[in-house]
Amino acid sequence: MPRFSFALKALDGAARTGEITTPHGVIRTPAFMPVGTAATVKSMHPHEVRESGADILLVNTYHMMLRPGPERVARLSGLHSFMNWPHSILTDSGGFQVMSLAGLRTLNESGVTFRSHIDGSAHQLTPERAVDIQNLLGADIQMQLDECVKLPATPADVERAMRLSMRWGERARRAFLASGRHTEGYAQYGIVQGGDQPALRAESARALVDIGFEGYGIGGLAVGEPQAVMLDMIAASVPHLPLTSPRYLMGVGTPDDLLKAIALGVDQFDCVMPTRSGRHGQVFTRFGKINLRNARHHDDPRPLDEHAACPAARDYSRAYLHHLVRCGEFLGAMLLSAINLSYYQELMAGARQAIAAGGLQDYAAAVREGWARGDIAPWQEPDHA
Template sequence: MSDAPKTDPTPIPANASDNPAPFAFELKKTDGRARRGAIRTPHGTVQTPAFMPVGTQATVKAMFMGHVEATGAEVVLGNTYHLMLRPTAERVNRLGGLHKFMNWNKTILTDSGGFQVMSLAQLRKLDEEGVRFQSHIDGQKYHLTPERSVEIQGLLGSDIQMQLDECIKLPASREEVQRAMELSLRWAARSRQQFETMGGPAKGQALYGIVQGGDVGDLRIRSAEELGKLPFEGYSVGGLAVGEPQEVMLEMLDITLPAMPEDKPRYLMGVGTPDDLLESVKRGIDQFDCVMPTRAGRHGLAYTRYGKVNLKNARHQDDHRPLDEASDCEATHHYSRAYLHHLVRTGEGLAAMLLTWNNIHYYQTLMREMREAIEAGRFDDFYQETKENWARGDIAAL
């Protein structure tokens, strides 16, 4: 059975949270460790496993939100750090909330801002209270605490919110990993308290805890077990895809996921490639986000069922074929490779729009096909077939 998007004659209104249904997660089917479920939020239901396009600054770069929805996306991600700097959470709130502001009436997840503070901000000073930093835009000073992060996300009105945590790059010493993990646990409790003080559960919203522990297995298990004692609506695996090889990431998932609650959604943050998604769904992950499909599209790279296609390559300049004649994505089958190559080589903005559209559509198609495979009890077969397609490729095209 396909759960491809259908036109809804009665879309959920921007003020749906005025009469919220409680946040809920239903685990519908398992196939091995792969999970098929659904997340209910005030702005609709998200079929899982799900990939969330990244809308950092209240926009999925180079995309109309209607086109994002048409790809099958049911949830997008917004970024607390960037939105707190501009236009500010208070301004978004005065303008009706993030859903109305960006014209997206489906589910929104916001991250906590912690990762961007660590990777972008200047002159960071971290202590038990939070992080003091200077904006990478104008040098203005800010103080981000677990309470303030949740407050910002509440002002934005996101359906799914994240605790503030400390994410460190790998490799790192065990001592440094343990220090950051323990601090993140203490911040988790403070984040949860603030979320409940602000009435998040009564609004049908959710707050996820974030498992940390770097590449140290016993620390990952401890983090997951301690977080499981707090009443989070969902749980995330953070601090991966930060410099470690894929095999290390997958090993950490193998160790961590059995220690996480089975009846709550599991979100792997900042991941990743189509192969990362396939491998992680196999291990029991329900949600993903990554800038990869949008960033690749802006740089001339297309994802297809046969692998990656670099439209900068001159071999495409006389190729009249579409990227994938079997795709139902308008951007994928209405334009020739020669035309896409021309747009990329001449720096036309339409190149980024069409290739980003193609990439998000491919990611959503991959997720839908994984859901269907789990429902049919043939995920292992789908896994092997997909791997073989990528390995074999369309030699004439790549």
């Protein structure tokens, strides 16, 4: 069985392209990981997710802890078999839920106790239990438990959470090494915290490198701060992370976020945006963002993009997609989610090719020019009078 490794293939400034190898396959980087929160990418068949170009999925530890339970998944041969995804899987540790479910949890040095959002039952998640759950799930890459704070926050609260996350990282690493999973080729990432404080970001990154992980997440961003602040915090973190380890920007983001973070040296991304937007009638294309709820689409016979890789973008008219969205038909959510995931993967593939050729800056400029032109010229607007 292959072991975890990262091979750097090319550099273009700070941007990198390479390959991450896990026990379940090769991940081409920069890579976008579709989010399969509860062991499913919403509105998508696993084979469709793979056909979109995805090499790896993200599954959430907190949600799998509640149902069906990690022990049950282990008895059923692990996540890969359970969800019919034989490729790589990364599991988030539950740190995001420490923030998003703040009203349903208590936190102390030991860990976090959640009141289930489903039935109110109590569940304790410690750094060690998070490792145990992710081992039971069979994740190729698992994340340490951390505390993610919503921004803006006071510098004191940001520092407190960063230092707690650092201590939890030490405990998570000890538990992971004690489990022996690293000897089987699996990996664990530490998570850089520090909110919007550059000095704390740098300190967190250096401390995690001293602990020694196979890869490094950059967490606690896209949680209320402006994009410029997010980019500054990436720039404050990356120089302190090893060139030979993958860097994962957690929970980000828009296509523009991805291009800018790639230029700063990020290798992996995840976000619910492409599937969530698809379920609400919004698509991402080389013409920019298009809202299919808008009435201007109801007589439009054109496809979204006749040159797109995704068949759904080529084979269905805007009028039909608009109809599905306005009627709330499940097929609309399925088709638009597929279009969005495919576009995100096309964006990543283009970035990989551009970095290999030393042309990421020109590629990003051309992509943004396409977004700025838009999907329809004013004189082409259908007459709905």
